[in-house]
Amino acid sequence: MKARALLGVLFALLLIAPAAIGAYPLAVLILILHYAYLGIAWNVMMGFAGILSLGHALYVGLGAYVAAALYASFGLPALLGAVPAAVVATLAGLGIGALGFRFRVNGVYFALLTIAFAEFTRILFDHMGWTGGSSGFFLPVEHGHTNLIALRGPPILFYYVALGMTAAAFVASHALMRTRLGYAWLAIREDADSAAASGVDVFRARMAAVAVSSALTSLGGVFYAFYYNNMYPEQIFSMARSIEIILAPIIGGLGTLFGPVLGSFVLTLLGEGTTSLLEHFGLAAPGAKQVIYGLALLVIVMVRPAGLWPWLARRLGVGRDG
Amino acid sequence: MADVLLAARGLSKSFRGLKAVNDVSFVVNKGEVLALIGPNGAGKTTCFNLLAGAMPPDHGAVILEGRDITGFRADQACRAGIGRTFQVVKPFAGLSVLDNVAVGALNAAKHVGEAKERARAVLDLLDLGHKVDEPASSLTLPDRKRLEVARALATGPKLLLLDEVMAGLRPTECDRLVEILAGLNRRDGLTILLIEHVMRAVMKLAQRIVVLHHGEKIAEGAPEAVVRDPAVLDCYLGEAEL
Amino acid sequence: MEVYLDIVASGVLTGLVYGLMALGLSVIFGVVRVVNFAHGELTVAAMYMAWVMAGSLGADPLLTLPVIAAALFAVGYLLQRHLVERFIGRPEHEQFMLLLAVSIIILNGLLLVYGPDARHVQVEYAYDSFELGPMLLDTVRVYAAGAAVALALGLYLFFRFTDLGTAIRACADNLLGAQVVGLDVRRLYALTFGIGCAVVGASGTLMVLMRDATPQLAVQLTLLAFIVVIIGGLGSMAGALVGGVLIGVSEALAGFLLTPSLKSLFSYGLLILVLLLRPEGLMGKRT
CATH class of the missing domain: 3.40.50.300 (P-loop containing nucleotide triphosphate hydrolases)
Structure with a gap:
């Protein structure tokens, strides 16, 4: 009950926040919500089903490119383009999953497989003429008109879309954990042999986790495409992007519902805070921010290896799942 | 015959x-x-x-x-x-005792609620009813053995295979x-x-x-x-x- | 036709240096069971050390190699003792986060100190070449590959014939047994991490003869080391060199026949095939 009340307060605050803050804090909040959303999506695979993916940038990139290309070529609004985007990303995920699970590629090896496919795709897109290759793909920006279906409009529109997506993903993963499938995932994460002996079809449950996770992640990619209006294979499919996606859920607490949200708040504020501080003192040299970021990450990992949320939840006296 | x-x-x-x-x-x-x-x-x-x-x-x-x-x-x-236990017990260490058995019970139950009820009944039967909320990782070896039996039993087997469940018990x-x-x-x-x-x-x-x-x-x-x-x-x- | 011979030969020579770098990763994983995600960052750090010494002392990287390897040994030893040690036996993702944090600090530390520009080490013999039958081999590559093979051989002899090497292998084969007979496993792990990093230091020093140092190279090199190790087979010393040569040749050919930017496409393709069809690697033992 206490957890729900806290969540309600947080959600209400986020709902009214735009009225009270300026353009820059709003942009930071959008970034926080975007990474919280992607973290929740990744957490379905690793946190719940125990499948380590280090190539989630693949699904962000596919989602972004498919929806953006359909909009640019045929004028298909983003919310409709999201369907084929999710289908393409899910098929890619299922393909990698089927290969990996059938050939018994597990743990770190599976993670390497996901990196290999993401990098492979990055290089392909770098050389694909009709999506602009390495010089990137751009969406036309039209000022002054707002259209929710097409995801065209001012930052505030994107803020509420990001908030809606994050809240929906949060509620959806909360609900999933209370289904047969959710139990199957947790069982497989803990011990796949025991899960199978309890009647869980391990292959199918793992494939379902990949499907849910890649579909959700690709919708994050659609958001990215229409919010930033530009995408470069070098960035969107990069290993660095995959790592950015997984930082928040791990720092927040793997396998917990609220972990990705908390992790995203902490990490984004840490990053933005360091930037402002360094600029304030005139020390903003390239690399300076990331060194401090890395040091902070190191401290968090050393002090709270299981993540911040399980610890904070105990402090607040709420269930660790929140 | x-x-x-x-x-x-x-x-x-x-x-x-x-x-x-x-x-x-x-x-x-x-x-x-x-x-x-x-x-x-x-x-x-x-x-x-x-x-x-x-x-x-x-x-x-x-x-x-x-x-x-x-x-x-x-x-x-x-x-x-066919419900089976493992000789080297393999509990779902990160889950509660109840959820461990509920995973097995889902094999025979229509939904999660029913599985949890079933799991409680099986745990009561195996004298683990007072430990339902504890994480499986905190159990002693004899309790883990019983948890293993409970998980297998909860799947509603026609045939229960027990692999050395008495070993290590007093x-x-x-x-x-x-x-x-x-x-x-x-x-x-x-x-x-x-x-x-x-x-x-x-x-x-x-x-x-x-x-x-x-x-x-x-x-x-x-x-x-x-x-x-x-x-x-x-x-x-x-x-x-x- | 002779062009192809030259390209393959150059790929083999470069690949041997890749193999040495991957050997460092393989040694650490084989014994300490930790995947060193800061591998490329350490390699690039060694490249910068070689560049600094070449600039300030005018020293040839081949001469500063022992100094750099010793420095990296110390880095690895301390890294294991003070950071990695507490994460032994913990979940893989926690180890990953730790080494990721370390890699972010090293990478951006280099960026902060030396900036984003490529740093080039000029040696007198940069444009010399050897003639071997119909082939023309770059002198720098011949030296670098020769040193890499010599070091790999030295490492093999160390693990095979010295007491310390045998003790480290014992830890890798049977940790419990090693503890039972009273080996100081923590010290051996730290030494192993140090040795792995020293190998990285050496390979970075050799690498700088063939490639300019930039901070951005680090991530590529980490992935490259993974690819080589997986293809060759984790824990197989010969496998690391074979994997390195295979990748070196495939990169050289792809760079020549297609465009240089496509060269790693084949490396990743090869990685995917090996993971699926022979996950223990080409030279690894089947389990």
């Missing part, structure tokens, strides 16, 4: 040329408790793995209620009605578990196939015994007769269990 629940026909399995199980046949009748005994390395656990779908046999067939389930995966075997704990299992067999007609080294439990529970040695069946029959069989005594020579 009793009703046959499970028939193992000519099961064989080799690992790198070593015959772990060699042409083993036996039946388990409906409602009976059958014990599978034999010295270490006799192929008992491999036999279980073949029956429960953890690995496919090289030759032979597994027939459950007249249905050929040879080559079923572990989860298919479980859904067909005599009183062992007697209690025997009592519970005997009750399940007598009251609910649950059929049980058990691998066991603790002869005290075997003699109390089993109505028949099958003896394996070097992957082959060397004796079969009523407990009192089997333990006097010279071939059986021979193979146990030098072993401490008997």
Whole structure:
């Protein structure tokens, strides 16, 4: 009950926040919500089903490119383009999953497989003429008109879309954990042999986790495409992007519902805070921010290896799942 | 002629040329408790793995209620009605005791709520009712053994395979578990196939015994007769269990 | 036709240096069971050390190699003792986060100090070449590859014939047994991490003869080391060199026949095939 009340307060605050803050804090909040959303999506695979993916940038990139290309070529609004985007990303995920699970590629090896496919795709897109290759793909920006279906409009529109997506993903993963499938995932994460002996079809449950996770992640990619209006294979499919996606859920607490949200708040504020501080003192040299970021990450990992949320939840006296 | 629940026909399995199980046949009748005994390395656990779908046999067939389930995966075997425990217990360490058993119960339940109720009932039966909210990782070994039995039992099996669940238990704990299992067999007609080294439990529970040695069946029959069989005594020579 | 011979030969020579770098990763994983995600960052750090010494002392990287390897040994030893040690036996993702944090600090530390520009080490023999039958081999590559093979051989002899090497292998084969007979496993792990990093230091120093140092190279090199190790087979010393040569040749050919930017496409393709069809690697033992 206490957890729900806290969540309600947080959600209400986020709902009214735009009225009270300026353009820059709003942009930071959008970034926080975007990474919280992607973290929740990744957490379905690793946190719940125990499948380590280090190539989630693949699904962000596919989602972004498919929806953006359909909009640019045929004028298909983003919310409709999201369907084929999710289908393409899910098929890619299922393909990698089927290969990996059938050939018994597990743990770190599976993670390497996901990196290999993401990098492979990055290089392909770098050389694909009709999506602009390495010089990137751009969406036309039209000022002054707002259209929710097409995801065209001012930052505030994107803020509420990001908030809606994050809240929906949060509620959806909360609900999933209370289904047969959710139990199957947790069982497989803990011990796949025991899960199978309890009647869980391990292959199918793992494939379902990949499907849910890649579909959700690709919708994050659609958001990215229409919010930033530009995408470069070098960035969107990069290993660095995959790592950015997984930082928040791990720092927040793997396998917990609220972990990705908390992790995203902490990490984004840490990053933005360091930037402002360094600029304030005139020390903003390239690399300076990331060194401090890395040091902070190191401290968090050393002090709270299981993540911040399980610890904070105990402090607040709420269930660790929140 | 009793009703046959499970028939193992000519099961064989080799690992790198070593015959772990060699042409083993036996039946388990409906409602009976059958014990599978034999010295270490006799192929008992491999036999279980073949029956429960953890690995496919090289030759032979597994027939459950007249249905050929040879080559079923572990989860298919479980859904067909074979519940098993692991010799080295494998609890879902990060989950609560209740959720551990609920995972098994979902095999027989329509939804999560029903599975949780079922799990509670099974845990009560195995004297773990007061520990439902504890994480499985905090349990002692005897409790983990009981949790393993509870998880397998919750899947609603027609045949329960128990792999050395008495090992590591104190005599009183062992007697209690025997009592519970005997009750399940007598009251609910649950059929049980058990691998066991603790002869005290075997003699109390089993109505028949099958003896394996070097992957082959060397004796079969009523407990009192089997333990006097010279071939059986021979193979146990030098072993401490008997 | 001779062009192809030259390209393959150059790929083999470069690949041997890749193999040495991957060997460092393989040694650490084989013994300590930790995947060193900061591998490329450490390699690039060694490249910068070689560049600094070449600039300030005018020293040839081949001469400063022992100094740099010793420095990296110390880095690895301390890294294991003070950071990685507490994460032994913990979940893989926690180890990953730790080494990721370390890699972010090293990478951006280099960026902060030396900036994003490529740094080039000029040696007198940069444009010399050897003639071997019909082939023309770059002198720098011949030296670098020769040194890499010599070091790999030295490492093999160390693990095979010295007491310390045998003790470290014992830890890798049977940790419990090693503890039972009274080996100081923590010290051996730290030494192993140090040795792995020293190998990285050496390979970075050799690498700088063939490639300019930039901070951005680090991530590529980490992935490259993974690819080589997985293809060759984790824990196989010969496998690391074979994997390195295979990748070196495939990169050289792809760079020549297609475009240089496509060269790693084949490396990743090869990685995917090996993971699926022979996950223990080409030279690894089947489990």
